[in-house]
Amino acid sequence: MVAQTPTVPRRRSGLGRQVVRLTILTAILAAVLYPLFWMIGTSFKSQEEIVNNIGLLPETFTPGNFSDGWNNFDVSFGRFFLNSAMISLLTVVGNAVSCLLAAYAFARLRFRLRGFWFAIMIGTLLLPGHVLIVPQYILFRTFGWVGSDWPYLPLLVPQFLATEAFFVFLMVQFMRGIPRELDEAAKIDGASAYGIFRHVILPLSRPALVTTAIFSFIWTWNDFFRQLVFLSDLSDYTVPVALTLFIDSTSQSAVGPMFAMSLLSLLPVFLFFVAFQRMLVEGINTSGLKG
Amino acid sequence: MALTTTPNPTPSADGTAAAPATPRGSSRVRQREGLAGYVFLSPWLIGLMAITAIPMLLSLYLSFTNYDVLTPWSEVEWVGLAHYERMFTSDPSYWHAVSVTLSFALIAVPLKLAAALGVALLLNRAWRGVGLFRGLFYLPSLLGGSVALAIVWVNMFNRDGAFNSFLSLFGIEGKPWVNDPDWALETLMVLAIWQFGAPMVIFLAGLKQVPTELYEAASVDGAGTWRQFVNVTLPMLSPVIFFNLVLETINGFQGFTAAFVLSNGTGGPVDSTLMYTLNLYITGFTELEMGYASAMAWVFLLAIALITIALFSTGRFWVHYSDGEDR
Numbered sequence: 001m002v003a004q005t006p007t008v009p010r011r012r013s014g015l016g017r018q019v020v021r022l023t024i025l026t027a028i029l030a031a032v033l034y035p036l037f038w039m040i041g042t043s044f045k046s047q048e049e050i051v052n053n054i055g056l057l058p059e060t061f062t063p064g065n066f067s068d069g070w071n072n073f074d075v076s077f078g079r080f081f082l083n084s085a086m087i088s089l090l091t092v093v094g095n096a097v098s099c100l101l102a103a104y105a106f107a108r109l110r111f112r113l114r115g116f117w118f119a120i121m122i123g124t125l126l127l128p129g130h131v132l133i134v135p136q137y138i139l140f141r142t143f144g145w146v147g148s149d150w151p152y153l154p155l156l157v158p159q160f161l162a163t164e165a166f167f168v169f170l171m172v173q174f175m176r177g178i179p180r181e182l183d184e185a186a187k188i189d190g191a192s193a194y195g196i197f198r199h200v201i202l203p204l205s206r207p208a209l210v211t212t213a214i215f216s217f218i219w220t221w222n223d224f225f226r227q228l229v230f231l232s233d234l235s236d237y238t239v240p241v242a243l244t245l246f247i248d249s250t251s252q253s254a255v256g257p258m259f260a261m262s263l264l265s266l267l268p269v270f271l272f273f274v275a276f277q278r279m280l281v282e283g284i285n286t287s288g289l290k291g
Numbered sequence: 292m293a294l295t296t297t298p299n300p301t302p303s304a305d306g307t308a309a310a311p312a313t314p315r316g317s318s319r320v321r322q323r324e325g326l327a328g329y330v331f332l333s334p335w336l337i338g339l340m341a342i343t344a345i346p347m348l349l350s351l352y353l354s355f356t357n358y359d360v361l362t363p364w365s366e367v368e369w370v371g372l373a374h375y376e377r378m379f380t381s382d383p384s385y386w387h388a389v390s391v392t393l394s395f396a397l398i399a400v401p402l403k404l405a406a407a408l409g410v411a412l413l414l415n416r417a418w419r420g421v422g423l424f425r426g427l428f429y430l431p432s433l434l435g436g437s438v439a440l441a442i443v444w445v446n447m448f449n450r451d452g453a454f455n456s457f458l459s460l461f462g463i464e465g466k467p468w469v470n471d472p473d474w475a476l477e478t479l480m481v482l483a484i485w486q487f488g489a490p491m492v493i494f495l496a497g498l499k500q501v502p503t504e505l506y507e508a509a510s511v512d513g514a515g516t517w518r519q520f521v522n523v524t525l526p527m528l529s530p531v532i533f534f535n536l537v538l539e540t541i542n543g544f545q546g547f548t549a550a551f552v553l554s555n556g557t558g559g560p561v562d563s564t565l566m567y568t569l570n571l572y573i574t575g576f577t578e579l580e581m582g583y584a585s586a587m588a589w590v591f592l593l594a595i596a597l598i599t600i601a602l603f604s605t606g607r608f609w610v611h612y613s614d615g616e617d618r
Contacts, residue, residue: 161338
């Protein structure tokens with residue numbers, strides 16, 4: 001189906017093919033989106049309907065799941081959402097600033113061992129985070145960061161030190177596309193390395209910064225592993241860690257509230273998707289690592 | 292965006308080649324630029340040392356000790372290769388985790404890539420509304436790694452879940468798949484395949500790069516749709532297939548969240564979802580055997596490196612680069 005030749009004038013069967021193609025795609029899309037619709041429907045179902053009503057829509061609309069879920073634990077979900085939002089936003093700032101600085105050095109400045117450091121940076125791209133979690137836990141615990149009054153340093157400090165190599169790489173690739181003549185012109189006007197960064201590269205790197213910001217937000221918002229390891233007090237929990245508390249409660253009665261909170265937790269990601277759909281799809285194209 | 296749209300499967304080669312050493316400016320200017328380079332690089336360098344390199348070395352050291360957080364450093368004992376010996380000779384649950392992880396990656400990754408390629412082929416031509424389809428197919432990749440979606444997934448394959456409702460339409464009686472040791476891991480594979488949108492957009496970018504002249508030439512030679520796919524699309528796309536294969540394989544080995552949610556952090560039912568990273572987490576943070584967990588982490592790292600190298604060496608035989616010469 002792919003191998004049609006676009007320049008050959010369409011024959012009548014072109015329309016038929018398009019209908020077949022659309023039918024197949026719609027069927028696949030329906031299957032792919034079904035779990036999401038099912039989640040929305042279940043969030044508004046009563047416990048009795050969750051067991052008995054196999055339809056997508058609830059017969060009696062039960063918005064009470066949301067208030068039940070919100071207050072299901074000793075700490076309200078409002079707190080968990082605030083914690084998640086704070087970590088995600090600070091991560092965005094940290095990644096944007098630190099990765100931009102590193103990327104500018106790699107893409108534009110000449111210094112000794114640049115090739116060597118760049119190769120190391122690429123190597124860390126493929127380094128699984130799980131490998132470092134034990135020693136990092138021990139180190140951060142020695143610093144007194146784990147279990148302190150504000151236990152988010154272990155989650156945030158690495159983000160301010162450009163450890164997300166993916167974003168450094170993305171920005172390096174982007175900056176290589178910025179014409180060097182602009183640097184040269186600024187240099188002739190007497191601009192320093194900082195001047196070129198501030199007045200040439202920074203303004204032109206906005207698209208890469210936006211992509212970085214969106215993906216750092218979504219990945220941090222969805223991240224579970226690190227937050228699970230480093231957060232131990234209920235009031236410090238983020239949304240993903242709090243959601244797992246629902247699984248602990250073995251009673252089936254919490255399914256509706258659990259779904260309601262799960263749905264709410266995906267809402268920010270979904271809103272980002274709606275607002276930046278094209279950018280997200282293209283952004284991951286451009287150097288589509290992770291996924 | 293003005294970035295290169297072809298994913299580069301060998302970025303390291305790119306890095307060294309990208310230094311255009313224009314011998315311009317006096318040595319003082321260059322010295323200043325060299326200094327500036329390190330100033331701009333300093334956050335990354337500090338991060339590399341403090342967050343990556345030192346922890347890696349610490350973890351190597353720990354893997355030879357019985358460190359467990361609770362005992363003070365002065366009482367930590369050197370156990371030599373005992374952890375590695377135990378891992379390879381007398382820890383059946385370790386090998387179980389290895390086989391769970393391997394079967395997960397070996398089954399889920401090829402199916403995910405096949406789904407991604409199939410849908411990408413259907414979406415390749417431009418028509419009105421294609422962007423919306425593309426976006427909606429990509430959506431699961433944004434949501435799928437979350438705890439929330441894992442919760443939905445587990446319930447979907449539970450007794451009263453949507454999957455059994457679907458089966459009941461055909462008069463088939465389902466079961467709580469997630470509680471069945473024979474099926475629990477399969478439900479996680481389906482969750483992984485469901486997120487085919489991310490490799491799909493990379494395939495779409497690759498498909499755009501295939502010159503249409505090749506299809507024209509092939510169809511002049513009388514090649515049908517299938518032959519064009521096998522003889523033009525597949526070889527031209529092989530670098531992108533390779534790129535996706537490496538990334539998805541590495542990702543596949545690291546599955547944690549969904550297995551944690553399904554089993555409430557235990558790897559059950561009957562260890563059927565005991566992924567490598569979950570086993571590592573349990574060993575290090577539940578059983579507090581941090582020395583042993585560090586040994587597992589190092590073996591994991593080496594295994595991933597070896598598998599990546601192996602993939603690259605097979606790539607020589609089937610990945611076709613169109614610049615005329617094989618790299």
